[in-house]
Amino acid sequence: MHISEGILSAPVLVTGAGLTAMAVGYSLKKMEHKEVPKVAILSSVFFVASLIHVPLGPSSVHLILNGIMGALLGWTAFPAILVALALQGVLFQFGGVTTLGVNTLNMALPAIICFYLFNKGIRSENNLIALILAFACGFLAVMLSGIMVAAALVFTGEPFMQVAKLVIIAHLPVMILEGVLTAFCIGFLRKVRPEILNV
Amino acid sequence: MIKEKFSEGDSFFHKLDPRVKIIVALLFSVIAAVSDKYTTLIGALFIAVIAVAVARLRTKEVISRLLVVNSFIFLLWLMLPFTFPGKNIYTLGSLGISQEGIKYALLITIKSNSIILAGIALLSTSSIFNLVHALRHLHFPDKLTQLFFFSYRYIHTIHSEYIRLNNALKIRGFKPQTNLHTYKTYAYLVGMMLVRSYDRSKRVYNAMLCRGFKGKFWTLNHFVFKKADFVAGIVMISCIVGLVLLP
Structure with missing residues (x-):
């Protein structure tokens, strides 16, 4: 979920922007030139996925997929997510210049945490273990994102506590959905094109 | 299709x-x-607004953009007046509406909308390619601007690929519902998009190598910084400084 412009306090915005700048700087340094097309095109997939609406009960939600991004890209998920969010800002006005740092951090940090936790697991020989861990990867990435969005709101001011709780509750069904989707998607990739996962 | 709806025109901001x-x-946004x-x-x-x-x-088009962006702000209006500590001005059942809460929600609404409107007037009136080109001139890291170029270039390709896959699903009678079959289908759709994108990125990189890519993009036509741009920049920055100095 994007946090709109004008809500967060200056310390939260500055912390988000600073941490994102450091992480993007670090991962750009590590990224080789030959990786540029791959990272960019996966960033486009992340952008397009956010336009896909999936029915959930009476309503619908759009895909997030930061778990898969983390699993496939590792550290380069940071610049990939930054680029996709910046393009969304200019094209659709979802989020803007001052919240770009916080919003990127909220999406990309969980992606990298999931990369370190499940990187090996989803490439495991055992199919069942890989699928269970892929579910956990998608689930946890969205859960952490939800918690970080809530934390950004609470750090801005105590009165946001209720809004923050609502944000977390709203993320609950999405976590399960993203977990299921990630499990199926990783299962698909393992069958169809294992070299994407370097299995 | 994904379009840069505001980037065409010949107004002052389009030419700047x-x-x-x-x-x-x-x-402006930071202030x-x-x-x-x-x-x-x-x-x-x-x-x-001006x-x-x-x-x-x-x-x-501008109003429809604002409506979408304000949906989160609307949520805050539903909650903040009740949760913000302050003087009660009205009691609704067991909930008190605080004056400070309303003031705070109003403050956020004004902030948010002014930043979005400024973004529409200043940023969305340029094409993405021009903005990224400008970022290069402003000494953004090379690899980051390359990511912007490629990513924007391929969003359109991947989006039309998504539409093609989605049409194929519709033709086969697929109706999205809340069930495992739907989620599996969407997961496979995303998986197929990933596979094709991965293959495409390999082809793109090989094509770049064939054309002698050594990690650098060359800019062929540069922006010309005119006197009018300088004056406009000074005037706009003084307006922003003026805003800060307002009593």
Whole structure:
């Protein structure tokens, strides 16, 4: 979920922007030139996925997929997510210049945490273990994102506590959905094109 | 299709040097985001509305963008007046509506909308390619601007690939519902998009190597920084400084 412009306090915005700048700087340094097309095109997939609406009960939600991004890209998920969010800002006005740092951090940090936790697991020989861990990867990435969005709101001011709780509750069904989707998607990739996962 | 709906036109903002626009947009957004003064913020909203009017964009389109962006703000209006500590001005059942809460929600609404409107007038009136080109001139890291170029270039390709896959699903009678079959289908759709994108990125990189890519993009046509751009930049920055100095 994007946090709109004008809500967060200056310390939260500055912390988000600073941490994102450091992480993007670090991962750009590590990224080789030959990786540029791959990272960019996966960033486009992340952008397009956010336009896909999936029915959930009476309503619908759009895909997030930061778990898969983390699993496939590792550290380069940071610049990939930054680029996709910046393009969304200019094209659709979802989020803007001052919240770009916080919003990127909220999406990309969980992606990298999931990369370190499940990187090996989803490439495991055992199919069942890989699928269970892929579910956990998608689930946890969205859960952490939800918690970080809530934390950004609470750090801005105590009165946001209720809004923050609502944000977390709203993320609950999405976590399960993203977990299921990630499990199926990783299962698909393992069958169809294992070299994407370097299995 | 994904379109840069505001980037075509011949208004003042469409002609302005994108480098000036990026710097002014950044300064304006930061000032509006950290300010807590009503005079500054109302001034900022006023300037932003004028800027959008000067850019001569389609009003209907601008309003529809604002409505979508304000949905989160609407949620805050439903909650903040009840949760913000302060003087009760009205009691609704067991819930008290606080004056400070309403003031705070209003402050956020003004802030948010002025930043969005300024973004529409300043940034969305340039094409993405021009903005990224400007970022290169402003010494953004090479690899990051390359990511922007490629990513924007391939969003369209991948989006049409998605539409093609989605049409194939519709033709086969697929109706999205809340069930495992739907989620599996969407997961496979995303998986197929990933596979094709991965293959495409390999082809693109090989094509680049064939053309002698050594890690650097060369810029062939440069922006010309005109006197008018300089004057416009100074005027806009002084307006922003003026906003901060308002009592």
